[in-house]
Amino acid sequence: MAEDIIDFADAKVRAHDHIVRGTAANGQLRAFAINGRETVQAASDHHHTSSVVTAALGRLMMAGQMIGAMSKVDDELITLEVRGDGPIGGLTVTANNKGQVKGFANNPNAWLPLREDSHLDVGGALGPGTLTVVHDISHMEPYSSTVGLVSGEIGDDLTYYFAASEQIPTSLGVGVLVDVDYSVRQAGGFIIQAMPGYDDYVLDELEQNLRGVRSVTQMLEDGMTPSDMLGYLLRGLDYRELDAMPAEFHCGCNRHRAARCVMALGEHEMRDMVEKGEPANVHCHFCGADYVFAPEELAQLLA
Numbered sequence: 001m002a003e004d005i006i007d008f009a010d011a012k013v014r015a016h017d018h019i020v021r022g023t024a025a026n027g028q029l030r031a032f033a034i035n036g037r038e039t040v041q042a043a044s045d046h047h048h049t050s051s052v053v054t055a056a057l058g059r060l061m062m063a064g065q066m067i068g069a070m071s072k073v074d075d076e077l078i079t080l081e082v083r084g085d086g087p088i089g090g091l092t093v094t095a096n097n098k099g100q101v102k103g104f105a106n107n108p109n110a111w112l113p114l115r116e117d118s119h120l121d122v123g124g125a126l127g128p129g130t131l132t133v134v135h136d137i138s139h140m141e142p143y144s145s146t147v148g149l150v151s152g153e154i155g156d157d158l159t160y161y162f163a164a165s166e167q168i169p170t171s172l173g174v175g176v177l178v179d180v181d182y183s184v185r186q187a188g189g190f191i192i193q194a195m196p197g198y199d200d201y202v203l204d205e206l207e208q209n210l211r212g213v214r215s216v217t218q219m220l221e222d223g224m225t226p227s228d229m230l231g232y233l234l235r236g237l238d239y240r241e242l243d244a245m246p247a248e249f250h251c252g253c254n255r256h257r258a259a260r261c262v263m264a265l266g267e268h269e270m271r272d273m274v275e276k277g278e279p280a281n282v283h284c285h286f287c288g289a290d291y292v293f294a295p296e297e298l299a300q301l302l303a
Contacts, residue, residue, distance in 0.1 A: 010244060013244050013246050018247050024238055028195055031230050031239070034189050049105060049109070052088075052110060054176060054178050060154050063154060066189065068095035071096075078135060080095075080158075081132040082152075085129055088105055102251045122152060131158070133165070188216050192206060277295050
């Protein structure tokens, strides 16, 4: 029977980090949820982040992945930039609509003591500052919007961004739980947005459902998948799942692209480095990779 057919490709997607997309209230709400533990762990491994930076960067990356999943334009890039006066200094994240994301922190080793409730002090580590969201599509001028940070906890700030800059009622939650051995124990999030023409009662019911939620990480600790989270958050609102897509940390840098960066130095500077026997070094902030070009390689590039 059709009910017994297993979609092995879909099962493989859901076995790892993935984003679920759905709708509720007869199309009046659209919803996204993500499990991002592997993604956040990969970023932590690349940048050797402290616990509070792992949480801050992880939250922003997963939010970027879900916002990227909203786009119907394949070559659109979403960049989220947080600039703050706290010890982290700033965060930069770039995501596409394929679930791929990369990001870095200005100070990956920033540290703050735990808050009184024993939670990581992400807001304190970022401090007062701004959030900028940039939409970049090929052959078009990028457009961006900047808002002040509400709390520095990422979820509150992006919720405010959608309300202030895009006038879209949005509920957004992201969470990262770092274990005692500094590994990522849980990471995930959700975005629920009202669509044009929504009825007020829909938001009232959604708000009522959200009141019973302690945190994203608690839902994950309770064994919920992204599908479970949306089903729980949208209970009573006729939630329907549309699809699932893989999510991952992906930089995309390589030696060929690094060579293009070296050539951007210009012929004069490159020839000077060859004559002095100096190598050229290219460092990728997004994944931490280093590319070294010996003088002989610089000479080949010049040729």
